[in-house]
Each structure stands twice: as structure tokens, then as C-alpha cells.
Amino acid sequence: MPETLIFIFAFVIVLVTGVALYAGARRKKSDTFRLDESMTPVLTEDEAQALEDAEEEVAHDHEPGDPELVAPAATLERPESVQSRMERLRARLARSGTMGKALLSILSRGDLTEDDWDEIEETLLGADVGLEASDELMEKLRTETKVRGTTDPGVVREILREQLLALIDPTLDRSLDTVPGIGEDGNHHPATVLVVGVNGTGKTTTIGKLGRVLVAQERSVVLGAADTFRAAAADQLQTWGERVGVDVVRSDIEGADPASVAFEAVAEGRRREADVVLVDTAGRLQNKAGLMDELGKIKRVMEKQAPVREVLLVIDATTGQNAMSQAKVFSEVVGITGIVLTKLDGTAKGGIVINVQRTLGVPVKFVGLGEGADDLAPFDPEGFVDALLS
Template structure:
């Protein structure tokens, strides 16, 4: 009886041991299988990559590094982030860079040197000289003066040495360009009757296609490079893109634009508000753009006079710059005369002077108006506007 009762307990123990062994073996096998599914790369082994894969890896690593923020750095607040503005090229630097471009307008000087160096000049040679001057838009009166002086000086010195002839030509051209003229731009803020500062105001005029709006943007860059504060007025309300164009120029150097949201708004009102805003901000210089208008449109020219008068209610207009396309030749002279009568031009900006043989227009326009060329545009780049340098101009002509 005792042996019979002990049998079930023994069987239970044996069954339990077997069950534990079976489960253990199963778990061990599962563990081995799981480990066999995991691949580990021996860190001592360097994988072989193709050239394209290696370049892609370098780019990815560089992008990750650029996005990483060092520990302790505060995140950038988007509201206080300010984009980096362009720093315009300094005036001395741009003058040096643009001398070579100015030399491209030296066709007149080179032609004159070639003729004067021939030796005993015949009347045909002198006729050729005169033709060269007229083609270069020097103008009839200035051409006659230059011809007479060249004849006299070459005869007095009795030489055909090219170096001497070049020096004579340089002296005569420089005298015609007149380096004694004041070519500075009056941008000194003034004091109003109320004792507050008012800006130096500049009115820019010219016909369609001369590059007037672009010139204003470039002029703003020149002034910013000289650490002046500038405000632009978009009084060309007839051309929808004009204000946008000015704003684009201003954004690049941190200059604001006063404009109207109404197409065809009163240009005089916009000009008035631009100067008034300049007074409120105590801005150094306010430059006002105007619609490019044909000189034979009397009503438009009268409107230009109105713009100037309205601006002067806020502050004196220090400068009235006429923008002229150097390639238009004698047509520019008639434009200049009309504008001068209406608004009293104080200075000339000659655009597109590079790549033209009509450099004589500098002499002609100055003699016609009695005012100096103050700036020249010598290319399409943002910093391709520079103060006019008489000696550099003449040297480039005959280099």
C-alpha cells in the first residue's frame, strides 16, 4: 500500500524535471537563433566606398554638423533675427576698378593720337580730326576750340613725338572737361526754422530709358558706403514696377522707400511725404524718383516743377540730378536744356558711358548747361556708379 501511494509522487517529480529540461532547451535554442539574426560590424574594419558614396557621406556629415547647436547656446529667436545686409563697395575701390571700363570709351582719344602723330599734318588730317571730335559728340563749339589749340600748340613746340603730342592732347582735353568745377554732391543735413534737422533732398529727373530708377538705387549704395542714412521716395506713380524696383534696391542695403499703394497717385504728394518722413526720422539724405517723361510734353514738365516746389515746403532741394544716356548723343542736349529750364539742374549723371566712343558728351553737356557731370555709370553691376573724375576720364580716353 505504501509503495503504491508513492508512485504518483515520483512520476510527478520526473515529469516536472523533464518539463523544465524541455523548456530550458527551447529557450536556449530561441536565444541562439535570435543572436544569429544580429549583424555586428567589426569597428576595426573600414568599409570600402565608391568615390560617389564617399562624397555623399561627406556632404551628409557636413549638413548634420551645420545643424548641430553647441551645448549651452540659446536658440535663435526668429523675431529678433536680422538678415545680413550687403556692404556696398567703397568709393575709392570702385573708382580703381572702373578705370579699365572707362578706357573703353577712349575711341576718340586714340583716333586723335593716331592722326596727330603722323608728322606734318595736311588740311585733310585736320578735317579728319574735326570729324573725329564731332562723331564723339564733343559739340561744334568745343571742337573748334580744341582744333585751334591743337594747331597752335603743335606748331609752337614743333614736334611730332607721340609722347609730346599725347601730352598736348591731354592738356587741351582736360581744359575742356574743366576739373575746376565743383562735382561734390551736397548731402549735408540742414537745420529748419523750428530748430530740427531736415534732410538734404535730391530730386532725380530724366526721360524714359536712361536708367533713372536704377541710378537712384546705385546712388543710395554710394551714400550708404559713406555711412549716410538714406530714404527713397517713389514719386514715379505712373509705372507700377518703379516703386517695387526701388524697394528691391533699398532692401539690399537697408534703405526704406516711401510709396503710394494707389497707382497713378499724385506724385507731388508722395514726394512731400518722403521729405516729411525724412524729417521725422532725421535722415541724412532723401532721394526722390520721378516718372521718366518726354521733354516735349508740357503738362508733364509742369508737374515736375510742382514736385520740386512741394518738396521745398519741407526742406530745400539741394540737388537736382539729370540722368542722361551717354549713347543718345545730341538728342541728350535738347533734353538737358528743357529740364534745366523747368527745375534748375545742379548736376549730370551719365549712364552707359562704358563701351561707347561718344565720351565727348561729357564736354558738350557741361558747356551746354554750365553744370558739372557728377556721376558716371559704367556697367550693370550694383556698384558700377562712381563720382566723375576729370583727370581719370581724360587719361582713360588717351591711354
């Protein structure tokens, strides 16, 4: 009997030991599978505590509302090439040809009366060419048609083309400075671009479209959402960035300091060695001194990181002469280097190209010709004039 008990006891010990060893093996196998599958190591208690402490330290260092980098989405669009969009948009630009068609109609009548010349002047002024430019163009048209002694529509068209092209001045440098450089400290400096304008001209959309143009030119870009007063502006800019794989620096607090966001955007551009940093700003009326002073502050703060290469003024082409007073004040505050004319398609006010250039002494560099994502193109003087007279 005792021998039987001893045998049973020994059997139980062996059985329990075997079960324990098998369970341990299964547990190890399970842990190994999880590690391989998730690529996440199993931490000891000390390691887990150290990781938790580090995460808390990072959270304390980043205050709520601080500008932060938002990475783009994984699915990207391929922007249309600049050459392709110019070819596609040239026909659309012809919708702005009301001025040219009216002038050709008058000049082709033969011997022009004073009433005809008055009609020419009204057409030019109605197209926002401006008083001085209109007088200059009329004088040259009178002289050339008399010198050549012709009323042939083809010749008249060529005279008009020559004079309009001279007023638009194809010799102006319309390129956008997007070549990064090296600062005095030996560090990378991206080409920084500040975009300004009054409310409703389409600045944020223009920046998104401009980012697409630069991506199509193989430029690396960082966007700065320094319009912190319009709730949807940062979200809108982020959406544009996500579509083409461009990073966005933004703040999630409405009304945050826009200069801080602009500063961080340029700093991020330096860290990433980006080619270009585009900074959006809130729309502001040119007669609001406080807001204009803030714009000057944004530019000064950006220049602590890298020189501001370009200041682009976005103007709604349909606003006509009202755009001239806007342009003068913005130019005085931040030194405009180029103009972006939006909503130029379908307007009869194509003469604003001439007027704004004469007023500011700076070129129109880009034109917006529609609602599409790729409906922004570098301004082509000859293509513009040919479209007017098509």
C-alpha cells in the same frame, strides 16, 4: 450602511476637489509658459476690445494708396567703397577711349594736311564733343603743335591731354551736397535730391546705385518712389533699398499723385533725421508741357518740407546730341545742379561730357559704367581723360 455612504460621499468630494485643483495649477502653468515664450500678455475682455478699437482707428486714418514707409529687409549687402569702385572702374572707362585713340593716331603722323585736320574735326563731332568745343580744341591743338615744333607721340599725347582736361574743367565742384542742416524752425532738414530725366535713361537704377554710394559713405538715406506711373518702378526701388537697408516711401496705387509721395518722403526724412532723401520721378519727354509742369510741382511741394539741394539730370550717354535738347528744357523747369551720365562704358561718344557741361554750365557728377550694383562712381576728370588716351 449610512456610515458607509457618508464615507463614500466624502471620498468623492475630496477626489473631485483634488482633480479641480490639479487642473487649475496645470492651466496656470500653461498660461505662464505661453506668456514667457511669446512675450504677449493675456488681455482681459475690456483690454482686448480697447486694442481692437485702436487698430480700427489707425486703419481708418490711413486711406488705401496713401504713401507709406516700407522698412528694409534684415539681410543687407555691404556696398563697395567709393575709392575701390573708382580703381576697379578706371580700366572699364578706357573702353570709351575711341575718340582719344583716333586723335592720337592722326596727330602722330607728322606734318598734318588739311585732310588730317578735317579728320580730327570729324572724330570730335562723332564723339559728341559739340561744334563749338570741337573748333576750340582744334585751334589750340594746331597752335600748340606748331609752337612746340614736334610730332613725337608722347608730346602730342600730353598736349591733347592738357586741352581735353581744360575743356572738361577740373575746377568745377562735382561734390554732391549730402550734409543735412537745421531749418528756420529749428528742426532737422535732410539734404534732398530730386532725380529727373526722359524715359529709359535709368533713373530708378541710378537712384538705387546712388543710395549704395551714400551708404558706403556712412550716410543715412530715405528713398522716395515718386514714379507712380510705371507699375514696377516702386517695386524696383524697394528692392534696391532692401539690399542695403534703406527705407522707401511709396504708394501702392498706380497713378497716385507723385508730388504727395515726394512730400511724404521728405517728411519721413525729417522725422527720422536722415542725412539724405533721394526722390525718383517718372520719365518724361521734354516736349510734353503738362508733364514738365508736374515736375516743377513736385519740386515745389518737396520744398515745403526742406530745400531741394540737388536736382540731378540722368542722361543716356549713347543718345548723343538728342540729350542736349533734353538737358536745356529740364534745366529751365527745375534748375539742374548736376548730370549723371549712364551707359558710358564702351561708347565712342565720351565727348558728351564736354558738350553737356558747356550747354548747361553744370558739372557731370556721376557716371554709370556697367550693369553691376556698384557700377556708379563720382566723375573724375583726370581719370576720364587718362582713360580716353590710354
